[in-house]
Amino acid sequence: MSSIETQPRSVSQTQQYEECSWRFYLQRVERVVPRPAAWSHHGTAFHAVAEAFELSGRTMSEEEAVQLFSDRYSALVNKSLEVEPDTDRWLSAGRVGGGEDIERRYALGLEQVKHYVTDWADGHPTNTWSTPDGKPGLELYFMVELGGVRVRGYIDQLVDDGDGSVRPRDWKTGSMKSKFQLQTYGVAVRKRYGVEVNKADWYLAKDGRLSRPVRMDGVREEDVAERFAAMDAGVKRGDFPASPAFHCRFCDVSHACSFIQRVAT
Structure with a gap:
């Protein structure tokens, strides 16, 4: 388990460990092949379009954007179908099957x-x-140390608020939003670039609008670092208790989990 003990941490790793550290173990230590989900490919393809559109200075046409989404989504779905051709085994939200969800998304x-x-x-x-x-703040990679832990990630967009401050923005195609994610981005930008971060927000593709701004001026580095440090310490101890609950229905490695039988679906 040496590689997982020493690698940098991320928001997604930390939240996964906090929600169910056994899932973290199955996916990141045992390397169980996850079941595919169309919602993941939907989000990835939309992000690709949003990044390309913003990088073009918003000159990309609607036709070009549509074609990029179609190409990227289709490629991702086809790659997953090679691994798992039975769409009944794909994860999907609601009562639709995997095949219908692919088309719907x-x-x-x-x-x-x-x-x-x-x-x-x-x-x-x-x-x-x-x-x-001079690098545009789009899918911007960062690596900082928080609480003695190396933390890395990609920020979808950094918006210039015009008052000397920068606003992290995350593009969301789903309904799950994480203040911890935005807080980490805010702390990382301050630490890496020395600029002020007073607000952050989400672009909500489901609703076609921005969220209400999330205040960042009161977010302290030590509070964000505490969660990364606790997760890092748990992984290094080999502490991976299962936390079976409603989220098991959306777990992509549940097929390899013996604890899944404890919750009703």
Whole structure:
């Protein structure tokens, strides 16, 4: 388990460990092959379009955006089908099957892309912040030390608020939002670039709008670091208790988990 003990941590690792550290163990130590989910490919393809659109200075056409989403989504789905061709074994939300969910999310993603690059963009001029060396704040990689733990991640967008402060923005196609994620981004940007971060938000593709701003001015580095340090210490101790609950229904490694039988579905 030496590699998982020494590798940098991330928001997704930490939240997964906190929710169910046995899932963390199965996926990241035992390397159980996860079941695919169309919602994951939907999110990845939408992110690819949003990044490309913003990098183009918002000059990318709706047709180009739609084609990019279609190409990226199809490639991801086809790759997963090679690993798991039985779509009944795919994860899906609601009462639809995996095959129906693939088609449904393709259509939904196309509508969300069209809205982002036309209606929403036209009504919301946005200046993407650039790092001191001129790199656009889009899918921006960071690595910082928090509480003695190396923490890494990618920030979807850093928006220049025009008052000397920078606003982390996360693009969401699903309904799950994490203040801890935004708080980590805010702390990381302050630490890495020495700029002020007073607010953060989400672009909610489901609703085609921005969330209410999340205040960052009161977020302390030590509070964010505490969660990473606790997770890191648990992994190094080899402490991976199971936490069976409702979230088991959406766990992509539940097929390899003996504890899944303890919860009713």
